[in-house]
Amino acid sequence: MRTGAASARELSREAATRLERAGVPEPIASAEVLLSELLGVGRADVAFYDEPLTDEQRALYETWISRRMEREPVQRILGYGYFRNLKLYLNEHALVPRPDTESVVDVALECIDRRGDRGVVLDIGTGSGAIAIAIAQERPGCEIHATDLSEGALKIARHNAELNGVEIHFHGADVAAGLDFLNKRVDLLVSNPPYIPSDAATRLAPEVHRWDPHLALYSGPEELTFFRRIFAETPPLLSAGADVVLEIGDGQAETVLALGEGFGFTPLGWRPDLAGSPRAALLRWPGR
Secondary structure: OEEEEEEHHHHHHHHHHHHHHOOOOOHHHHHHHHHHHHHOOOHHHHHHOOOEEEHHHHHHHHHHHHHHHOOOOHHHHHOEEEEOOEEEEOOOOOOOOOHHHHHHHHHHHHHHHHOOOOEEEEEEOOOOOHHHHHHHHHOOOEEEEEEEOOHHHHHHHHHHHHHOOOOOEEEEOEOOEOOOOOOOOEEEEEEOOOOEEHHHHHHOOHHHHOOOOHHHHEEEOOOOHHHHHHHHHOHHHEEEEEEEEEEOOOOOHHHHHHHHHHOOOEEEEEEEOOOOOEEEEEEEEOOO
């Protein structure tokens, strides 16, 4: 039944005020997104939604706002997030897909287009499947393989691939270990590896440190560990002229490019994310 309570628009404003007082970043966005998902309307429509919520909706919204006040990310509260044109479900084994990673996909698509919208793609450390599924959806002529060390991550990635109607070959693997069964050389290697050193944990937002899986987030004591492993272990899998697109952390662009050059890769530069920070390092494997 409906109550004579405040309208949905008013509840959103009240929730945003509470979130702001609790120190939650972007409180208006959190309040409006949660309410729009609850009501099944666009976020812009919340400002014009004058009807009250049902008792059940109001109780659920209150629960969600309370969780957000504890710095639980909106995507964790909902159980899914959005990435490019995709709706991706999440579990505790996969990172929340972030807009920063869209620049990695953009560069990967450019590499594929240079090859005529085809080729073999390998996504190392796929997590929720965001990168691999986006490429599969936008460049269906590719054969796409995706790996992860976590079986829990592979489970949700398979689920997301099925829901989004794309075919991806998923494999349990630690970087390149166990991938020698691939009967085709890889034309494009893409990865969002763990690149945050463990001693930086206290500097991260609670939404990241408390809720993202540490296996996918932290590189260990040395931030370049997984970049070094990728450069050292993947050449036997790569075709001559294969492109390599890697997500990088702040301040890592030149270091990662130089590291790859030391392993025989040709550095081709970096691309920025939406905020203008270097986010995607591009290299090429010349072959041996």
